[in-house]
Amino acid sequence: MSYVKPTELVQTVIDAGASKVMLSTRDTLIRSIMGGAVLTIAAAFAVTITVTTGMPLLGAVLFPIGFIMLYLLGYDLLTGVFVLAPLAWLDRRPGVTLGGILRNWGLVFLGNFIGAFTVAVLMAIVVTYGFSTPPNEVGQAIGHIGEGRTVGYAEHGAAGMLTLFVRGVLCNWMVATGVVLAMISKDVIGKIFAMWMPIMLFFFMGFEHSIVNMFLFPSGLLLGGDFTIMDYLIWNEIPTVLGNLVGGLVFVAIPLYFTYGRPTSPRRVRAPKRTRATGATEPAAAEPATARV
Known part of the structure; x- marks a missing residue:
């Protein structure tokens, strides 16, 4: 069955x-x-469209x-391992430690940034003819995205920071759902359709995805966006990311x-006991199953 x-599904995700x-x-x-590279070239594609x-x-x-494409090829995103690795730890899989999870997150963050930044440089070359002309329409749009999603939040102070954080939360609710749904079907068409739905939702709603932003903001800086590296980080x-x-x-x-x-432990069976009147044994009684913590 597909x-x-x-x-x-959850056991597959834990594995x-x-x-x-x-x-x-x-x-x-x-x-x-x-x-990081495949996801962000798709972000450039979407902005172009x-x-x-x-x-x-x-x-x-x-x-x-x-x-x-990236999940069918087995590549990794930070937003995905934020879900996959902790599930393995919750399930107490041998060798899965908090240190190992943090190592995995750090390496994936670094790798995603390298891939996204590479695409940012390549796209900046494309939209400026190798930095020999001002950015075209697509390049200008990318630059303005960076401004709106940094300085635009800063203008609202604490309320802007709260909005930014909540958009990050909502984003990975959908993206992580897409990661899990990639495993809910055993055929390619089913996987594609299941992944498509939450990812389309997060992108159109303008939620904040840390890996997509690793492309948009370096691109904006390369293309003349009016914000700084510290604006981008803070x-x-x-x-x-948080x-x-x-x-x-x-x-x-x-x-x-x-x-x-959460698996349950096998039901323990109490030893049979004798009745006083006949000396016969009563049927064994099973203790309630207890969930493994």
């Missing part, structure tokens, strides 16, 4: 999380570099192409694990 039921934590440094970096057609919805509909990347972490854990990993992933 459809994977939630109980089986994937354990394998991510145990992956070698070399393979983790390669897969995360390529994951929006600018050239004037239809943001069409850009959102087609953006999931990048997410789908008023976008750092709060977005929001993505909270969203993935609170809205995806923890609910799935505690409703579908």
Whole structure:
């Protein structure tokens, strides 16, 4: 059967999380570099569609192409391992430690940034003819995105920071759902359709994705956007990463694990006892099963 039921799905997700934590440094970096690059070239694609057609919805509909390609190829995103690795730790998989999870997150963050920044430089070359002309329409749009999502939040102070954080939370609720849904079908068409839905939603709603932003903001700086590196870090990347972490854990990993992933111990059977009158034995009584913590 193509459809994977939630109980089986969660075990598959846990297996994937354990394998991510145990992956070698070399393979983790390669897969995360390529994951960041594929996702962000799709972000450039979506911005290009929006600018050239004037239809943001069409850009959102087609953006999931990048997410789908990278997960079908087994590449990694920080927003994905924010969910996969903790599930393996909650399940007490051998070798999965908090130190191993933090190592995995750090390597994936680094790899995603390398991939995203590489695409940012390549796209800046494309939209400026090798920095020999001012940015074209697409380049100008990317620069303005960087301004709106840094200085724009800063103008609102604490309320802007709260909004930024919540957009990061909502983003990875959807993205992490897409990561999990990638495993809910055993055929390619089913995987594609399942992943498409939440990714399209997050992109059109303008939620904040830390890896996409690793492309948009360096691109904006390269293309003359009116903001600084510190604006990018303080008023976008750092709060977005934290929001993505909270969203993935609170809205995806923890609910799935505690409703579908916690196995129960076998029912213990009490020894039979004799009745006083006949000396016969009563049927054994089973103790209630207890959930493993």
